[in-house]
Amino acid sequence: MMRQEYWTLMDPCCDYCLHSRDNPCAKYVVCRVRGPFCHKSVECREKRQRRVKEVLYGSQGVRINIGASSCGLAAGAEKVIEAVKDGLRSMGVEAGVSAVGCLGLCFMEPFIEIRSEDGPSPIYGHVSPENVGDILAKYFEEGSVDGAFAIRRRTGRFKDEERVPLLDELDVWRKQVKWVSRNCGVINPESIEEYIVTGGYEGLSRALTMKPEEVIEEIRLAGLRGRGGAGFPTWLKWKICREQSSEEKYVICNADEGDPGAFMNRLLAESDPHRVLEGLIIAGYAIGASQGVIFVRAEKPLMAARLEKAVEDARRWGLLGENILGSGFSFDVRVMRSAGAFVCGEETAMIAAIEGRRAMPRQRPPYPASKGLWDKPTVVNNVETLAHVATIMAHGWREFAKYGTERSKGTKMFCVTGGVKRTGAFEVPIGTTIRTLVYDIAGGPREGRMIKAVQIGGPSGGCLPERLFDLPIDYESLQEAGAIMGSGGLVVIDDTNCMVDVARYFTSFTLAESCGKCIPCRVGTKALYDRLSAIVEGMGSQEDLQLLEEIGMMMKEAALCALGGTAPNPILSSLRYFRDEYEAHILEKKCPAKVCSRLVTYAINQELCVKCGLCAKSCPVGAIVKTADGHFTVDESKCIRCGTCVITCPRGAVEKR
């Protein structure tokens, strides 16, 4: 790798600093920001402090952050970055421009923030190359924060500050606790220096001064449970693995996020990859492993690339490799790209994939903690869990345990998508109610719509009706109601969505993802799918509902792994709470939400119709005909309900009935 031309905090301040990969110093990390410790030098200290400020607020005291993780880039962040640079150049303003991660406020991507040490730090949403010039001109030339979504503090020095809300006062922010996602959308994820300035690797530094057993104890006191879904106590997994008498042990970071509707792991690893890596190193130290694997989804290439960069940088500065920070602990990490299989969420299947085989789970016990990768004791932890580990080690278990419920401590990130005003990834204390998350933070239903349910936990989870929204989200409460917290995907279902269609969608997913090893799952998912298909096509019967329940219960009992065992959950829970929708499909041959195409009819609203004839032209079966008086109508006997006319009509005059 090429050496950077300018001096960074990672470099020695002067010839006295002797830290290197071969000659590691225990205080290396804290020394970067608060040092130097090994020699007294006002000059060196000032040099470091100056650089810290420069990192935080740019070399000219102003720094413009642009959210550029996958979602920001999809929304056009790249062009915004160019436009910001152009805008600054044309005004002759010098300021740092930095690509950062994601604030989790996906509904307003792409966003920019103009940060300065004593300024209001306004955040702007829906920024485009067209409006960015205006934003910059207002801020730098008129001294106004007009048009900002929010500001971080009131300084009284900028115009229009009173008209812009404070970020901390907005519901979307106020009700969150930014614990593990604190750096997301704030630091440049590709800079290890920025991570260290914000306290990064201090958790590792501290852990390495403790005995591995003490680290495990700290995690036990914190009460951290796995954030991937099952909620197994992290410390216990570690302890079991630590107690195995094997020379070789492995720790795997599960970054193979495959739950449709959940992207908190991508967001975390893209926005703050070093935090995940730091957690992985700490886990390796605690269990006595010398090798770690990050198993990352190939379909999320930016996440993989940023984790790879983090590993490379950590290695370069001696935070990975031999004798880390002089502790005698050696550890290295390899990033492996998963070829994509949902069943890899099952530990034993993931291990098979890392060994290069088809990802099929095996019977447990033995659990991976005693017999895992290459038959050696192995711990598998999820991205968010590891990020929590690093944060807990840096700030202490008490800070973490302040949040959450008696049995589930700390915070959890949730991705709220579907029928709400503000979609995004939000971090809240465990035990927050669904209502707070969906209505207060995510802003409730879209204009003119009504929320009827949420689906929590993806294809393994279940739906919960609106009347149960006061349930606290924790591992136990949701299970009793027939859903699970899962990895934290929360899809809001409104009156435009059909519950039977949703159940069928999830079943089509598990059907495709079933590895085929055990019969209950392989045959069960197919049987469920066929019954649901019959129902949405208007060919279902009451017996089908009974059959769905019977097959579902059988799968829960008999499937080999959690994929099959939880696959019936979306069906069983929607049958429990929305049986009337199933019955409408069966008895009345109607889809109340007008989603299931076989059960809806198309008609042309003559008041909206402008008689352009595009629908008739586009209809593949000639089912739209012009009547003698010049109107267009749909011939139901010919219509195949493909919906092309709805898409084609420029006036929205084709209606579903």
Place this chain on the structure above:
Amino acid sequence: MSRRISSGNIIESLQNVQEKHGFLPRDSLIKLSQDTRIPLSRIFGVATFYHQFRLEPPGRVTIAVCMGTACHLRGNAENYEFLKRFLSIGPGRSTSDDGLFSLEKARCFGCCSLAPVVKIGDMLIGKATPRELQRAISRIREEILREEAARETGG
């Protein structure tokens, strides 16, 4: 230790092959089997297990329709059906007749907030509608044809 993980991993070898050819050609699989002494049947088993691998050559541009939950609820099932018709991709096929586009269903991209999402080449389109997709595809098709024409006349 690390040697054991990095060597003999068929998945990574297959990823490399696909990176090079865009798909897994039969001959490459046979060669991989001979080089590694892993039975061809096992390699084929792995290749057909994972979503990432394809055994047919792809079109010039791949269109991936996200089939995640949020995208499903917001209309990607309809987008998919539309694209199939618009690109005239026959049943059981995945590439358009002119060989320019291949259509595939993708697992969640993790951009659920922009649902429904369709990826055309490297470009992610958020809040996709059939009209917008139609426009984007037509533009890309024109670009490709123009490039080809320029190459023919200039070359």
